[in-house]
Amino acid sequence: MFPLSGDPPAYSLLSQVTINKNDWDSKTYQCNVSFHSTNIVKIIPKVCDPLPEAPSVHLLQGTCPEGNGEIELTCQVYNLTSQDATLKWYINDQERRFAEDKFELGKSQNHYFALHSTVTIGQSEWNNGVHVKCHVTDTNTNTTAEDTIKKCSDSFNCLGIHVFIVPPSIEDLYVHNTARLACVASNLKDTNEKYSFEWSFTGGSDLNIQTEDLQLHNNGTYSVPSVLTIPPDVWLQETEFTCVFRHNELQNPIITRIKKEKVTKKSQPMVSVFPPSTEELAQKETYTLLCLSSKFNPPNIFMGWTEDGLEVSKDLYINSQPMLETGGKNYFMISKLTIPASSWDSGFSYGCVVGHETIPKNFIRTSIDKNSGKPTVVNVSVIMSDVTLSCY
Numbered sequence: 001m002f003p004l005s006g007d008p009p010a011y012s013l014l015s016q017v018t019i020n021k022n023d024w025d026s027k028t029y030q031c032n033v034s035f036h037s038t039n040i041v042k043i044i045p046k047v048c049d050p051l052p053e054a055p056s057v058h059l060l061q062g063t064c065p066e067g068n069g070e071i072e073l074t075c076q077v078y079n080l081t082s083q084d085a086t087l088k089w090y091i092n093d094q095e096r097r098f099a100e101d102k103f104e105l106g107k108s109q110n111h112y113f114a115l116h117s118t119v120t121i122g123q124s125e126w127n128n129g130v131h132v133k134c135h136v137t138d139t140n141t142n143t144t145a146e147d148t149i150k151k152c153s154d155s156f157n158c159l160g161i162h163v164f165i166v167p168p169s170i171e172d173l174y175v176h177n178t179a180r181l182a183c184v185a186s187n188l189k190d191t192n193e194k195y196s197f198e199w200s201f202t203g204g205s206d207l208n209i210q211t212e213d214l215q216l217h218n219n220g221t222y223s224v225p226s227v228l229t230i231p232p233d234v235w236l237q238e239t240e241f242t243c244v245f246r247h248n249e250l251q252n253p254i255i256t257r258i259k260k261e262k263v264t265k266k267s268q269p270m271v272s273v274f275p276p277s278t279e280e281l282a283q284k285e286t287y288t289l290l291c292l293s294s295k296f297n298p299p300n301i302f303m304g305w306t307e308d309g310l311e312v313s314k315d316l317y318i319n320s321q322p323m324l325e326t327g328g329k330n331y332f333m334i335s336k337l338t339i340p341a342s343s344w345d346s347g348f349s350y351g352c353v354v355g356h357e358t359i360p361k362n363f364i365r366t367s368i369d370k371n372s373g374k375p376t377v378v379n380v381s382v383i384m385s386d387v388t389l390s391c392y
C-alpha cells in the first residue's frame with residue numbers, strides 16, 4: 001500500500017498475479033476490489049495482436065518473345081500469414097480462370113508464406129494491349145493486394161528493371177582522394193539472372209570496374225551495383241560517364257549517363273560552431289555541440305568532427321541533409337555531436353571539419369573548447385584513415 005499526496009490523505013494498492021500463457025489465452029480474468037461497502041469489478045482486456053501488413057504482390061513477364069507464341073506471366077506473392085489465401089487473374093478487369101495455372105505455395109522468410117502462380121496468354125491478345133491483373137486475398141487477415149501489367153513496346157524495358165548511377169561522395173573526392181561511381185540495377189527477381197555492365201567515358205582505358213554481390217531487399221527483389229573507380233579530377237572536369245546494362249531477356253540494353261552538375265554561381269559555406277547549452281552544463285551528463293554550414297552551393301558537402309585532432313566516430317554525430325535556404329539559391333546543413341561532459345570539462349578541443357569544392361585546400365576546420373572565447377577557423381588539408389583525421 002502506497003500513500004498518495006492530498007488532503008485528506010489517500011492510498012493506492014497494487015496486486016500482481018502471474019499466470020501461464022495457456023490460461024491467459026483460454027480464460028477470462030478480472031480484478032475485484034472491496035472497500036467498505038463498495039465493490040468494484042474490472043475485467044482485464046486482452047491486448048490485441050498487431051494488424052498484419054498486406055501481402056506483397058509482384059506481377060512479372062517471364063520473356064520478351066518475338067513473333068507469334070505465348071506470353072508467360074508470373075504472380076509472386078509474399079507476406080501471407082497462412083496457407084489460406086486466394087489468387088485471381090483478371091484480363092481487362094474480367095476474371096479469367098486458366099486451366100494450365102501452375103500454382104505453388106510454400107513457407108518464406110519470417111514465418112510468412114509465399115505463393116507463385118504462372119499462366120500464359122496468346123501473343124495476339126497480349127499485343128492488343130490488354131491489362132492483366134493478379135489479385136490476392138489473405139483470408140486469414142482479410143487483407144488484399146494486387147499488381148497489374150500490360151504489353152510493353154519492343155524497345156521498352158519489359159522486365160521492370162531500373163538502372164541508375166550514384167555519383168561519388170564528397171568524402172571520397174576530398175578525403176579519400178578517389179571517385180567511385182556506382183551503376184545500380186534494381187528490381188531483379190532472381191539470383192540466376194544473366195546480366196553484364198559496361199562502363200565508358202572519353203579518354204578512359206583499362207578501367208577499374210568491380211561488380212559487387214546481389215543484395216536482397218524486403219520486397220523480395222534484388223539489386224546489384226557495378227562500381228567504377230577513377231581519379232577525382234576526372235569527375236571534377238565534368239566528364240560524361242556511360243553505363244550500359246545488358247540482360248539476357250532484354251532485346252535492348254539499358255543505357256544511363258551521368259556527369260558532374262555544372263553550377264554557374266558557386267558559394268563557399270559559412271561555418272559556425274555552438275557550445276553546449278546552459279541547461280546541459282548544469283546537468284553535467286552529456287553535452288551537445290552543433291555545427292552549422294550555411295550559404296553554400298553546390299549542395300555536395302562533407303561534415304565531420306575531430307576531438308583534439310583525432311577523427312570522431314560517425315556513430316557519435318548526426319548530419320542533416322543539405323536543405324535550401326530561404327530564397328532557394330544556396331544550401332545549409334547541420335551536424336550534431338554528443339560528447340561526455342567530462343571530456344568538455346577537461347578542456348578537449350572539438351573541431352567541425354567541412355569539405356566543399358569552393359574552400360581553399362577543400363576543407364575548413366572550426367574549433368571550440370571550454371576555455372576559448374570564440375571558435376577558431378583554419379583552412380586545412382585532410383588525410384583520413386580508419387583511425388584518425390589529421391589536419392595540416
